[in-house]
Structure formats: C-alpha cells, structure tokens
Amino acid sequence: MNFVDEAIITVQSGNGGRGCVSFRREKYIPRGGPDGGDGGKGGDVVLRVSSGKRTLYDFRHKKQFRAQNGQQGQGRQKTGRDGEDLVIGLPPGTLIWDAETGQIIADLVEAGQTFVAAKGGRGGQGNTRFKSATHRAPRFSQPGEPGQSLTLKLELKLIADVGIIGLPNAGKSTLISAISSANPKIGAYPFTTLAPNLGVVQAGSNQPFIVADIPGLIAGAHEGTGLGIRFLRHIERTGFLVHLVDASRIDLHSPLEDYRIVNAELAHYGRGLNEKPQIVVLNKMDLPGTAESARAFESAVEDKSVLLISAVTGAGVERLISHISRLISKPKRDS
DSSP states (O other): OOOOEEEEEEOOOOOOOOOOOOOOOOOTTTOOOOOOOOOOOOEEEEEEEOOOSSSSSTTTOEEEEEEOOOOBBTTTOOOOOOOOEEEEEEEETTTETTTTEEEEEEOOOOOTOEEEEEOOOOOOOOHHHHHHSSSSOOOOOOOOOOOOOOEEEEEEEEOOOOEOHHHTSHHHHHHHHEEEESOOOSSSTTTTTOEEEEEOOOOOOOOOOEEEEEOOTTTGGGGGGGTGGGGGGTTTTTTTEEEEEEEEOOTBBBTTTHHHHHHHHHHHHEEEHHGHHHEEEOOTTTTTTTTHHHHHHHHHHOOOEEEEETTTTOOTTTHHHHHHHHHHHHHHHHO
C-alpha cells in the first residue's frame, strides 16, 4: 500500500426531511384536524480516528462523501426517519483543514476521537405544528433544512515519541529495524526510505515508545532538492530527535559538515523542529577508521554528548534505547 499523507475531500451532510401536510381521515370524523408529522433530521458527517488506519490511502480515489437525507414526515403525526450519519475513519494524527479558509478545524489524535465535520439539516415541521385557534386547518408545512457542504484538506502527521533524522544512508532504517518490530526497506544507497516508518520499541520493563524514521534530508531540501521536506511534518509531534550521523563519512578537516546540513534544513523548515532536543548518535562504528572520526566529531561538537553505535552489529544500541527511555519517562516523574 502506498503511503499517502494528504488528501482533499468534499463532505455533504444530509438534508432534513420535509414536514407532512395531512388531515385525520377516520370513520365518524369526516373533517378531522391536521396530523402531519415532522420530517427527519439529515445525517451528520462524522470523522473518527481509527487505530487500524495508518495512511490516507482510502482517499486517493474516493473524494466525495455524503450522509443520508432525513425522510419526509407522515400522517398521524409520524416523524420521518432521521438520515444515518456517515462515519469516515481516519488514522491517528490527522489534521483537518477548511480548504476554503485555510483554517485548522480539528486535530484528531487519539483512537476513537470524533469530530462532526458537517451537521445534518433539521427536519421541517408538519402542518400539525401550525394549528391554532384562528387557523384550524393549515395546509402547509416546512421544508427540511439543507445539509452542509465543505471541502476539507486532510493532512497526516504521524504520532511518535522520537523522530530519527539524518542524511540519506546514515542508517536510520537499519536502526529502526534493530530497535523495533518495524521492517523498512534497507539498501546501501540514498533514498531507500521513500515514506516514513513507525516502530514500537520495548525498553526492558519500561513503557514502550514509538519511533519515526523519515526519508533522509540533503542540502537544499527546503528548496525541493532530493525528496524535499514534505515528510518533516511527521516528526513535528515528537518530544525529541535522534540525529544519526554516518561516522564513516566524517571529514577530519570538517567533522560537523553532515551534522550542520541536517540542522540547517530543520531551521529552514521551522515549526519548532530546530528547537527540539537532540540525541546525537554516530552510527557505523564497526567500520574501519571511525574511531578517529568519532574523536574529531566529539571535539568539534563540544556542547553535546555523543553516543556511538553500530546499528548493524548492535553495539551501543541497548545503551541508546535506555537513554531514550529515560528521557521519555523523565517528564512524567517531574510532573
């Protein structure tokens, strides 16, 4: 299934049913009074978070959604049946925008959370409602109210505790597969990852946490180079970032080059990503010459502690998991 994280849809709630014009026609009551019932309410369009959905793929082809109309009222003061609500399932983390105004109207995060995007029209009143002392036989009723029509932009932002960032081929997919049950495509060439991956990490006896791996950034990503920055939205909700650097690529004369490229792209993107706390991790420490490169990097970065790992061999990975787990649980203990 393709990863789809944006969609434009049109939703239409149901129209209210028309009120009924009717009069009692019973034996021995040849001129009975009005007994027209009210029309039923139109169905709502309801957006609901479904934990079983991961993308907006369902909206790739289906764009129009309409709830059921309310039914017309009937004689003997019978109210028409309400139209059924239309419930649209969305993945957790979906932002709902009014496509016409550009305003965010809902942010659906937790499973089961609902939002009524379009309310159904009220049913019209039957002629029974208009009977009075001076108007005993009203021959009119109300039409039902029309439903609402909206064009919505759906934007998915994955919900994860930790985001893994880095240049292409830094080993992000290898790391997420090493620490979680995720099985992303892995290859020794840039842009193996073409869509975000989510993995659940079990950290010993501590609560599990969710990690997101996004396609690698390159210099100029904010201008559309490479895969651009469209996937950065999927780490906006994270508490902090794991900044993965390929130790085998470190230039001893300019050891922070790769590290700075990624941070520059975060700053260009904005939305607070460049202000998120980072765990700086040097990967591929199993390769020759990386020990010297790591020393040069650590001397240059100065104000940050650096973790050394090999996602392939597993060296240092448990320490990284424990460190992440401590950071995640610390705010809970302090609150």
